[in-house]
Amino acid sequence: MEREKFGGRLGAILALAGSAIGLGNIWRFPYMVGENGGAVFIIIYIAATLLLSLPIFFAEFIIGRRTQSNCIGAMKKLAPGTAWKWFGALSIFIPLFILSYYSVVGGWSLEYLVQACSLTFTNADAVEVRGLFGEFITGTWGPLVFFTIYLLLVLGVILGGVRKGIEKFSKLTIPLLFILVVIIAVYSVSLPGSSAGIAYLVRPDWSKVTPATLVNALGQSFYSMSLGMGIIITYSSYIKKQENPVVTGFATGVSDFLFAIIASFAIIPAVFSAGIEPGAGPGLIFETLPFIFTSLSETMPVLSSIIAILFFLTILIAALTSSVSLMEVGVAYFVDEKKMKRSSASLLVFTMVWIAGAVCSLSFGPLKGITLLGNNIFDIFDKFASNFLLLIGGMLTLVFVGWKMDKEAVRDEFTSSGKARGSRRLFESTYFLIKYVAPVLLGIVFIANFL
Ligand code: PHE
Numbered sequence: 001m002e003r004e005k006f007g008g009r010l011g012a013i014l015a016l017a018g019s020a021i022g023l024g025n026i027w028r029f030p031y032m033v034g035e036n037g038g039a040v041f042i043i044i045y046i047a048a049t050l051l052l053s054l055p056i057f058f059a060e061f062i063i064g065r066r067t068q069s070n071c072i073g074a075m076k077k078l079a080p081g082t083a084w085k086w087f088g089a090l091s092i093f094i095p096l097f098i099l100s101y102y103s104v105v106g107g108w109s110l111e112y113l114v115q116a117c118s119l120t121f122t123n124a125d126a127v128e129v130r131g132l133f134g135e136f137i138t139g140t141w142g143p144l145v146f147f148t149i150y151l152l153l154v155l156g157v158i159l160g161g162v163r164k165g166i167e168k169f170s171k172l173t174i175p176l177l178f179i180l181v182v183i184i185a186v187y188s189v190s191l192p193g194s195s196a197g198i199a200y201l202v203r204p205d206w207s208k209v210t211p212a213t214l215v216n217a218l219g220q221s222f223y224s225m226s227l228g229m230g231i232i233i234t235y236s237s238y239i240k241k242q243e244n245p246v247v248t249g250f251a252t253g254v255s256d257f258l259f260a261i262i263a264s265f266a267i268i269p270a271v272f273s274a275g276i277e278p279g280a281g282p283g284l285i286f287e288t289l290p291f292i293f294t295s296l297s298e299t300m301p302v303l304s305s306i307i308a309i310l311f312f313l314t315i316l317i318a319a320l321t322s323s324v325s326l327m328e329v330g331v332a333y334f335v336d337e338k339k340m341k342r343s344s345a346s347l348l349v350f351t352m353v354w355i356a357g358a359v360c361s362l363s364f365g366p367l368k369g370i371t372l373l374g375n376n377i378f379d380i381f382d383k384f385a386s387n388f389l390l391l392i393g394g395m396l397t398l399v400f401v402g403w404k405m406d407k408e409a410v411r412d413e414f415t416s417s418g419k420a421r422g423s424r425r426l427f428e429s430t431y432f433l434i435k436y437v438a439p440v441l442l443g444i445v446f447i448a449n450f451l
Contacts (some may be wrong), residue, residue: 016251022226059397096327107320140366181262334349
């Protein structure tokens with residue numbers, strides 16, 4: 001049977017943007033900008049994207065589209081009989097591993113959307129609302145049920161297939177995400193006292209720029225574009241030969257960046273207007289923001305309830321489109337290599353992820369006693385994947401395309417056999433970045449994680 005493809009350029013770009021736009025854009029980027037020098041950080045971040053993330057994106061794209069295969073199949077075609085198949089295997093393992101704990105957070109956002117719709121944040125006492133999160137995640141059944149429903153939603157999209165599932169879902173949700181986040185940003189900057197937040201985001205502050213700033217920019221940009229875990233390999237294997245890789249890469253990078261910037265204006269000004277210290281991570285979206293919604297409901301109950309609903313809807317959708325891309329990597333493998341039906345492959349991946357995810361979900365409650373250096377299972381999964389596995393995946397991708405693959409094959413794919421406009425001129429510099437610059441930059445992030 002012929003392998004499915006994305007219908008066209010827009011569908012492919014929106015699917016890739018859906019993977020890139022995720023929780024990282026919402027709960028980490030805004031805080032990182034403020035803490036690392038505002039406008040200065042933004043410029044460093046753009047440079048990090050051009051020098052590190054886009055070269056890795058192109059390297060993954062070249063592997064995926066050249067072979068039109070899943071990650072293991074790609075290695076079998078490009079480097080038959082070599083240990084590179086283990087790179088393929090790693091690229092399939094990582095996303096499933098990440099999906100297990102990412103979906104737990106997805107479950108939390110679903111629960112918070114339900115809470116927002118039931119006006120919990122409107123009617124309660126602000127301090128109590130802040131404590132709800134701790135109560136919720138330490139439970140047994142609540143988080144497990146929402147995690148399961150969340151994962152079933154992801155499964156639903158995947159079962160629809162590449163075009164009628166992933167592509168259609170992305171075409172619907174990515175424009176919606178932008179509309180939602182713009183609405184919230186307009187509201188946020190209009191709050192009294194929000195200007196301090198705007199200044200925190202944009203005022204260039206060189207005193208906050210340290211070597212750690214560079215590492216933060218590189219690491220965040222790399223994570224945000226969903227690199228190092230086979231996603232770009234898998235999605236590009238569904239992209240038609242005539243599409244221009246350069247256009248696809250830049251469009252993905254720009255949408256991811258734009259969303260992160262607008263999300264910063266949606267969150268930080270509101271945080272400052274409430275007189276709270278900004279922060280990052282789950283605490284920001286599940287504790288600080290509900291507190292703000294509740295405080296605001298005293299003066300504008302209707303508007304703040306609506307914004308709360310829109311906000312958790314944004315989080316949920318952003319997480320869903322990323323999760324879909326994570327699940328597809330595994331499904332593509334079972335369909336291509338094990339010749340399974342898409343439905344059976346999807347169910348198999350769902351079951352594996354569900355088991356690992358259930359353990360992560362319970363690691364805040366009944367399993368919280370299991371820890372390593374003070375980290376529960378959820379944190380161990382997160383740290384191991386983000387600080388270690390992804391970077392290994394990214395590095396192997398660069399080494400493979402820069403050092404192992406035949407340069408002419410790389411050129412042929414990057415330029416769509418010479419037909420992609422502008423790509424011939426960019427090839428030599430991109431190749432140089434893939435071969436030398438990006439590995440060094442990624443190596444710096446890797447080492448910094450251990451310091
Ligand atoms: N890029 C996503 C984000 O910014 C994160 C992500 C990580 C998505 C891993 C898929 C896989 O949140």
